[in-house]
Each structure stands twice: as C-alpha cells, then as structure tokens.
Amino acid sequence: MNKDDALLAYVLRLGDNALILGQRMVELVAAYPELEEELANANFALDFIGQARMFYTYAGELEGKGRSEDDLAFLRDENEYRNFLLIEQPNGHFGDSITKLVLFESFYLLQLEALVHCSAERVAEIAARAEKEIRYHLRHNTQWLIRLGDGTEESHARAQGSVDNLWRFTGELFAADEVDNVFENEFDGPDLFKIRERWQENVASVLAEATLAKPEDEWMASGGKEGRHSEHLGYMIAEMQYLQRVHPGATW
C-alpha cells in the first residue's frame, strides 16, 4: 500500500468513527431524564459530527473524485464504513453508553495526542482541535463510570455487565493493520502498541476507582476496520441515510 492510499484510508476511518459514534449519540437526543446529561450528550454528539465533517472534507480532497462530506456520509454502503465495531454497538442502557464512551475515548484521546505530532499536516491540525474536545468528554464520562460502578448495588452490577459485554470489542482498537503501519511509518503516526499500554493503564485505574473488575483479554471481535460489521450498523445507517436515498441529491 502506498503512502497516499494509506493516508486516505486512515482519514476515512477517523471520519467514520466520529460520524457513527456521533449518530449513535444523536439517537439519544431528547431521551435523557435530566437536562444536564441531555445537554452533555447533545454537545458531545455535535463535537463528533463536527470532527467527522473535517475528516470527510479532507478525505474527499485526498480522493480527488469530487466527493463532498455529505457524499461520504450519506452515499456509502455499510461495508464501505471502516469504523470500529465498538462504536456501532447499540446504546443499550445509560451504563452501556457511558462505558462505550469511556473505552473508546480513552483510546481516541491517546490517538489524537499522537496525531497532533504526525507529519500529515491537516490531520495534525484537526487532531489539535479535536483533542481538547475529547479531553472534556472523557473527564465527564469517566466521572459517570466511577459513580455508577461505585454507586448502588444495582448500578454496580449493571456497569460491570456493560464492561464485560463491551470488552470484546476493544481488541480491534489496537490491532494494527497495513493502513496503520504505513501511516505510522510514512507520517510518524501513532504507535498502537504504545497506545495500548497506556490505554490499559488508564482504563485499569478508572475501573479500579469505580470498583469494577477489569475483564481478561480473551476472544476479541474484529472486522470493523475492514468493513465487516455487526448487524447493528446497517439499521443505523439506513435511518441516517434515509433522506438521501429516497430523495437523491436533496439539498437545503
């Protein structure tokens, strides 16, 4: 794989993760039982969608076929998406949503911190912007996971269930493939091995504070980065893309 292909593939993955997670969070808009979390969720979703727009716009320019951010978001099929399986998992209950965010954002923040120093200038610029936002998210979401884990018997049991259930999707975050390797070598990109070590430490310390048990690394699900998704993604993008599919080319 050459340098240009790796850069495009890498930027698209960043965009897909941001969009799919943002869309998952949009599903929860107006569903929170109290205003503070309602606003937090909506604000965070907006950050992700804003990040997706910047990554997609750049991906469209790199590709050079005239595709816009909207084309990339609304006119690609499920198997063209390259987001992690973790991201597309259904929202479940509040503990599931918070756990998913803590697991992913603990990774994403480290990834962005590394990308700020990569030699792909535009990626570094977007990462510098996004890093500040994700740091704010993670601080909030971590406090929630600790509160749930170290809360009542029921919240503890449910949060533990969320961690146990989602853990199998975390292996994929660190499984470097050709895109990751070429990006790392050619653009001084993130070293996933190092990121994994720091993620393990950070997540272990949050789980310990939350009095939650850290699951063993056993069988890990993968495939999202190659476009092999769980059944949940199709339903989700069917809803997201409905308008463009039914009224192709519709604009405001």
Place this chain on the structure above:
Amino acid sequence: MVTVALSKQQVLQWLAEVADPEIPVLSIADLGIIRNVEVGDEVIVELTPTYSGCPATEVIEQSVVDALARQGVEGVRIKRVLSPPWTTDWISAEGRTKLRAYGIAPPADGGSKRELLHDTRRIACPRCESTDTLVVSEFGSTACKASYKCNACLEPFEYFKCI
C-alpha cells in the same frame, strides 16, 4: 460610487461590528476568531472555528460576507484556518468585559490547560462578583458554556468554558 483602495485596516474595522450569533454581545473580533485579512483582487478573510461542531460557524461566515457586501465589497472569500486551534485565551480583554456585563462569567485567564486537568477554581459571579459559586452543570445553552449558581446573590449565571 467612489473607489478608494481598500485597506486591511478598514476591513478589520467593519468586521469588528459583526456579532457572534450565539452571544450577540460579542463581536467576532472580540471572540478572537479572525485570523487574518488579505486585500488583493479578492478579499480573503481567514476565520477559525471555535468548536469542531459549532453550528454558528456557517452563520458567522455568511455574516462576514454580508457585512462586507453592505460596504460594497464583493469578491469575498472565507478561508477556514484550523491551526493553531482556537482557545478561549484569545477572547480579548474588551470581550471579557462585555461578557461580564452581559451576565456571562468570562473564561479564567490563560487557564485552558489547568481547567482541563480538573483545576476547579472558583468562578466569580458576573453580577455580584462573589466567588461563592457552585457548578450546576458542566453544560449549558450552547457548547461553549457551563451553568453556575451564585450562593451569595442566588442568581444563576453562565460561564464561558475554557478550552
């Protein structure tokens, strides 16, 4: 129409009157999002977004084009500049004074990094200046604000978050 050579200074002066759509008491100059203006065959205005998903970005860009069109300036191009990323530290001293007068506590000076690392300094109430205040919510009516309450005068107020 009299045509005089347009100066960068003149354009900046006009732009200083463009209001932020979400906090109309602030101009986009107060906010610190005008990065540069180049006057040549066309006028290029470099703007930086505050937050990635800030819904005001497009509105601000359109307001800039409109404001210059009102002055008879055509051929305006907006360039989005991402680097270095915007920080609340760039809100001008005048902007901070305006925010306070409007009832929004301005972001703590130069504190963006500390704030993110859990530094919970007391934020002064924009009405009575008491620092006996309480965070009600880390989030507010727009992505850039948090909600506070003053224990002294009992008024709720908003705080412009540091990023």
